[in-house]
Amino acid sequence: MSLQDVDRSILANGGSDGVKAEEYLQRAGARLRHWLSRYGLLAAFLVFWQAASSGGWINSAVFPPIDAILSSMWRGVFGGALLDDIAISLQRSGLAFVAAVLVAIPLGLFMGQVRPIEQALDPILQLFRQTSALALYPVFILLLGLGEASKVFVIFWATLFPLLLNTISGVKEVDSKLIEMARVYGASRPTVFRRVVLPGAIPSIFVGLRLSATTALLLLIASEMIGANKGVGFQVMNAQYNFQIPLMFAAIFILAGLGLIANYALVFAQRRLCRWSDVSI
Amino acid sequence: MGDVETFRKGEIALRDLSKSFQIGGRSLRVLRNLNLDIRSGECLAIVGASGSGKTTLLRILAGLEAADAGKVVIDDQPVRGVGNERAVIFQEPRLLPWQTVLENVAFGLEVRGGHARHANERARHYLSLVGLADFADAYPKQLSGGMAQRVGIARALTVQPEILLLDEPFGALDAMTKLTMQEELERIWRDENVTMVLVTHDLEEAVYLADRVLVLPKNRDGNPKIIEIDLARPRDRSEAGFVQYRKDLLREFGLH
Numbered sequence: 001m002s003l004q005d006v007d008r009s010i011l012a013n014g015g016s017d018g019v020k021a022e023e024y025l026q027r028a029g030a031r032l033r034h035w036l037s038r039y040g041l042l043a044a045f046l047v048f049w050q051a052a053s054s055g056g057w058i059n060s061a062v063f064p065p066i067d068a069i070l071s072s073m074w075r076g077v078f079g080g081a082l083l084d085d086i087a088i089s090l091q092r093s094g095l096a097f098v099a100a101v102l103v104a105i106p107l108g109l110f111m112g113q114v115r116p117i118e119q120a121l122d123p124i125l126q127l128f129r130q131t132s133a134l135a136l137y138p139v140f141i142l143l144l145g146l147g148e149a150s151k152v153f154v155i156f157w158a159t160l161f162p163l164l165l166n167t168i169s170g171v172k173e174v175d176s177k178l179i180e181m182a183r184v185y186g187a188s189r190p191t192v193f194r195r196v197v198l199p200g201a202i203p204s205i206f207v208g209l210r211l212s213a214t215t216a217l218l219l220l221i222a223s224e225m226i227g228a229n230k231g232v233g234f235q236v237m238n239a240q241y242n243f244q245i246p247l248m249f250a251a252i253f254i255l256a257g258l259g260l261i262a263n264y265a266l267v268f269a270q271r272r273l274c275r276w277s278d279v280s281i
Numbered sequence: 282m283g284d285v286e287t288f289r290k291g292e293i294a295l296r297d298l299s300k301s302f303q304i305g306g307r308s309l310r311v312l313r314n315l316n317l318d319i320r321s322g323e324c325l326a327i328v329g330a331s332g333s334g335k336t337t338l339l340r341i342l343a344g345l346e347a348a349d350a351g352k353v354v355i356d357d358q359p360v361r362g363v364g365n366e367r368a369v370i371f372q373e374p375r376l377l378p379w380q381t382v383l384e385n386v387a388f389g390l391e392v393r394g395g396h397a398r399h400a401n402e403r404a405r406h407y408l409s410l411v412g413l414a415d416f417a418d419a420y421p422k423q424l425s426g427g428m429a430q431r432v433g434i435a436r437a438l439t440v441q442p443e444i445l446l447l448d449e450p451f452g453a454l455d456a457m458t459k460l461t462m463q464e465e466l467e468r469i470w471r472d473e474n475v476t477m478v479l480v481t482h483d484l485e486e487a488v489y490l491a492d493r494v495l496v497l498p499k500n501r502d503g504n505p506k507i508i509e510i511d512l513a514r515p516r517d518r519s520e521a522g523f524v525q526y527r528k529d530l531l532r533e534f535g536l537h
Contacts, residue, residue, distance in 0.1 A: 178375055178377060181375040183345070184343060184345065196377065276420045
């Protein structure tokens with residue numbers, strides 16, 4: 001009897017327990033591989049940062065180690081100092097985002113269906129869209145003062161266009177053959193809108209929502225860097241002035257986190273609303 | 282009285298129908314003074330080369346396009362636009378991707394003001410008639426081309442039309458699926474007692490399904506021609522009579 005034969009007989013006698021354990025290991029292995037392929041590079045980047053900073057390969061005054069940033073974030077959030085900043089920042093970008101949604105979606109749904117209005121307004125929309133909101137910020141400050149209003153308005157302005165244009169194109173790109181099908185069954189215009197146009201435009205509206213959410217956070221930081229004394233964006237600048245570099249990175253990480261959360265929340269909502277299509281993150 | 286009424290259901294008369302299109306500033310006449318009577322409960326196939334106006338004729342019948350002159354009379358009533366006595370099956374299934382198969386089948390009846398529960402019940406009936414009862418909760422993208430087209434057929438049947446208008450309904454399907462679908466369509470047509478107008482470029486399909494075939498002329502000055510298909514049903518595609526009709530139709534287009 002050779003060794004191989006022994007192995008085989010053990011395997012054969014091992015019964016279902018052996019098979020189950022093997023299957024379990026295989027599944028765990030597959031899950032690990034999946035996790036590594038998705039997050040491996042990110043983890044390696046953070047580990048490299050930590051090692052490079054604490055090992056002195058890079059200037060740790062500019063790139064403090066990850067653990068110092070995390071402890072600074074912990075102190076800031078649970079000590080309450082950063083919490084106020086997060087709250088005011090969320091309020092600014094949230095207000096602007098909600099206002100943009102309330103204006104852009106109904107307006108876009110309307111414009112997408114009425115060709116002459118869309119054609120008349122398109123050039124001016126393109127012009128506004130291509131004009132950087134940041135370039136207009138001084139104008140808004142002149143008009144609305146240096147307070148909350150101008151900050152919220154500049155964010156609103158920048159978030160409005162991606163959402164509006166995506167809503168319009170979503171409505172325009174609804175398959176005209178589906179609309180014709182509904183007409184054959186005698187559907188009225190409101191019915192066609194409710195049952196064909198609106199659901200057909202939703203994926204594109206969500207593209208707009210995700211773009212707008214990202215833009216809202218981007219503009220939030222820019223507006224808070226000018227003439228603010230609170231907010232996460234302010235904290236990034238302020239911590240840098242005071243040379244609290246770990247705090248600065250803590251604020252930057254929080255911003256990145258807010259962006260990720262907003263995106264995931266929208267993806268989640270889209271998956272709930274659009275079970276019929278595949279939604280990628 | 283009731284008998285007379287059911288007898289008259291789904292009768293179509295076309296009177297002096299004309300239609301032209303403006304293409305590049307030139308007027309292109311596709312239908313010229315067409316007169317035709319479609320009998321109640323018959324299956325009429327319309328064949329013709331591309332550009333002969335067969336799809337235009339069907340779209341006028343459906344009420345999706347207006348004729349330049351002449352009129353369409355259904356059950357002695359001149360009609361304009363779409364109507365509840367007609368349903369259309371297009372070449373593409375045209376299903377709403379965000380609704381389940383059952384919701385799609387019920388769509389037409391719901392839009393026509395049917396009660397949602399009643400519509401669902403009837404939709405289930407016609408879904409099982411096309412053999413897809415098990416797919417009621419699936420979404421269109423999970424279906425094959427043939428299955429999706431069956432859903433489209435079930436949706437049209439659910440409104441229980443007197444007249445079923447089909448625009449190359451199996452044109453996008455593979456050869457095997459197409460044959461199966463033709464057999465099923467024939468069975469449904471007999472069971473549902475509906476008038477069918479079928480536009481097709483498949484001459485064998487026309488001979489298999491139709492009582493009469495309307496051949497639209499290739500040359501615009503020619504006259505439309507009606508060929509009666511006098512074969513027992515269900516028809517046998519390899520039988521001599523069938524093959525002869527197919528040959529006759531091919532000859533209409535100068536083919537052999």
